[in-house]
Amino acid sequence: GGSFRGLRRTSDQDNFALAILIFRLLMMGRHPYDGVMHAGHDLTMTQRIQHFMYAYGPDARRQGIAPPPLGVAPAILPPPMTTLFERAFTRPVGSLTLRPTARDWHTALGDLFKSLSRCPHESAHRYFRDLASCPWCEFERKGLVLFVATQGRHDFDLAPVWEAILAVSSPGPAPAVVPPFSDG
Secondary structure, eight states: OOOOTTOOOOHHHHHHHHHHHHHHHHTTTOOTTOOEEOTTOOOOHHHHHHTTOOTTSTTHHHHTEEOOTTOOOGGGSOHHHHHHHHHHHSOOSTTOOOOOOHHHHHHHHHHHHHTEEEOSSOTTOEEETTSSSOHHHHHHHTTOOOSOOOTTOOOOOHHHHHHHHHTSOOOOSOOOOOOSSOOO
16 A cells, blocks of 8 residues: 555565466466455455465455355365465464475476376366366367367468457457556
8 A cells, every 4th residue: 555666675575476476477468356255355456465265265264255166266276285375375384484495396397397287178278187177178168268279270370360359349448547646
């Protein structure tokens, strides 16, 4: 709720920001604090972050938040990665800061890459090999398509798709944005 002018960021804040970016990349754009609030818990995103209301955390239900329906969840990842997310987004123990560092993420992402399996049904799908089945196929069965289906095809032509995108009419100029904070 204040100005960031003159604020010196700490390494812990940078570690938190990095964890947010990695979460959003792996969870198809979802924010770690973006969940379904239970009745009587109508908080802003800033308030959820301040209260460590990680929608996928072990205390989420008690805190009045649940993961969004039909969303990608960290459960599709290896347990060490879900542990890193919990360290990044839940309340620290005592005064110790346990947020993962860039080195922690580098190691975990490298291990994730080595542990990926190719889906036997869709060549565009890769998933953590210890899962019983491809989670992306399950999402598609529920109507949520997150990848362009290729079904083994190698003849995808981007040109007509791009033409269709360019044919969409502009909604017009963006409205003027008023900054929510003053510098004073």
